[in-house]
Amino acid sequence: MSATAKKRAPMPDDIRARKGGAPLVSLTAYTTPMAQMMDAHCDFVLVGDSVGMVLHGLPSTLGVTMEMMILHGQAVARGLQSAMMVIDMPFGSYEESPQQAFRNAARLMAETGAGAVKLEGGVEMASTIAFLVKRGVPVMAHIGLTPQSINTLGGYKVQGRGDAGEALMADAMAVAKAGAFAVVLEKVPATLADAVTAEVSIPTIGIGASAGCDGQILVVDDMLGLFTAFKAKFVKRYATLGADGEAAIAAYAEDVHARRFPGPEHVFGDAVPDAKA
Ligand SMILES: Nc1nc(=O)c2c([nH]1)NC[C@@H]1CN(c3ccc(C(=O)N[C@@H](CCC(=O)O)C(=O)O)cc3)CN21
Numbered sequence: 622m623s624a625t626a627k628k629r630a631p632m633p634d635d636i637r638a639r640k641g642g643a644p645l646v647s648l649t650a651y652t653t654p655m656a657q658m659m660d661a662h663c664d665f666v667l668v669g670d671s672v673g674m675v676l677h678g679l680p681s682t683l684g685v686t687m688e689m690m691i692l693h694g695q696a697v698a699r700g701l702q703s704a705m706m707v708i709d710m711p712f713g714s715y716e717e718s719p720q721q722a723f724r725n726a727a728r729l730m731a732e733t734g735a736g737a738v739k740l741e742g743g744v745e746m747a748s749t750i751a752f753l754v755k756r757g758v759p760v761m762a763h764i765g766l767t768p769q770s771i772n773t774l775g776g777y778k779v780q781g782r783g784d785a786g787e788a789l790m791a792d793a794m795a796v797a798k799a800g801a802f803a804v805v806l807e808k809v810p811a812t813l814a815d816a817v818t819a820e821v822s823i824p825t826i827g828i829g830a831s832a833g834c835d836g837q838i839l840v841v842d843d844m845l846g847l848f849t850a851f852k853a854k855f856v857k858r859y860a861t862l863g864a865d866g867e868a869a870i871a872a873y874a875e876d877v878h879a880r881r882f883p884g885p886e887h888v889f890g891d892a893v894p895d896a897k898a
């Protein structure tokens with residue numbers, strides 16, 4: 622990009638202003654090179670607590686710590702210039718009180734440079750969201766399937782079906798009223814996602830929701846085919862990097878066994894020392 626054309630990263634208010642406009646593009650990232658790959662193509666990048674499952678092999682997001690989020694957040698920040706960075710608040714870092722949420726949100730922002738935090742919850746987190754926003758912390762809310770509540774939800778199931786749709790609509794209205802600048806809708810019926818998108822004043826970011834949402838997000842390792850331990854129905858694979866990587870590693874192992882690697886172009890010449898010396 623030319624020095625004059627360098628795009629500045631959007632602020633939360635710029636994201637909010639995209640309501641009803643061109644769809645917002647976002648992905649998760651956990652490392653500098655992945656952030657660099659998506660910087661020019663995403664409006665915002667999420668340092669998701671999915672990092673625990675995707676990069677650390679944890680069975681859920683519950684074991685993710687503030688320290689892990691900060692380390693990965695710092696790595697992602699080094700790879701971004703034109704996309705906004707949002708960082709997930711990990712399980713246990715915000716639910717106890719608005720004060721606890723502020724202390725940890727401030728630490729995430731101060732130590733990583735993230736422009737906003739994301740937290741899971743609707744009506745029950747509305748007062749916390751308002752507390753944070755009034756104190757300078759932009760908040761993205763996350764409702765529907767909230768993976769940090771896997772033990773009370775009883776599985777990664779579709780949320781908001783039937784009568785539960787009203788509660789989900791109430792969650793969306795509550796987080797918007799509390800001052801959230803956007804809301805992630807995860808794994809909800811498309812008809813409900815469209816109704817929420819029509820009713821709520823802030824952008825809806827869908828993952829397993831609807832193409833009618835104001836934006837979309839996916840876990841980058843899922844769409845690249847790099848994370849293959851499970852594949853949710855909502856994931857579209859745009860590449861097969863996991864399979865391609867394994868084939869490359871198998872070819873390397875074969876080359877080593879056959880002494881085909883290293884080749885002459887990978888080694889260094891020098892005078893041969895005298896063995897008798
Ligand atoms: N790699 C990855 N991708 C994600 O989207 C993701 C994570 N990790 N970790 C944190 C949460 C967990 N999420 C998940 C996890 C599993 C399913 C899943 O397996 N869904 C199945 C059905 C499972 C069920 O009904 O119990 C599906 O087919 O959608 C969905 C979302 C979304 N997030």
Ligand SMILES: CC(C)C(=O)C(=O)O
Pocket residue numbers: 649667668669670671672709763805828838839840
């Ligand atoms: C899937 C997105 C929305 C998320 O919360 C994460 O990656 O942790």
Ligand SMILES: [Mg+2]
Pocket residue numbers: 669670671709
């Ligand atoms: Mg998350």
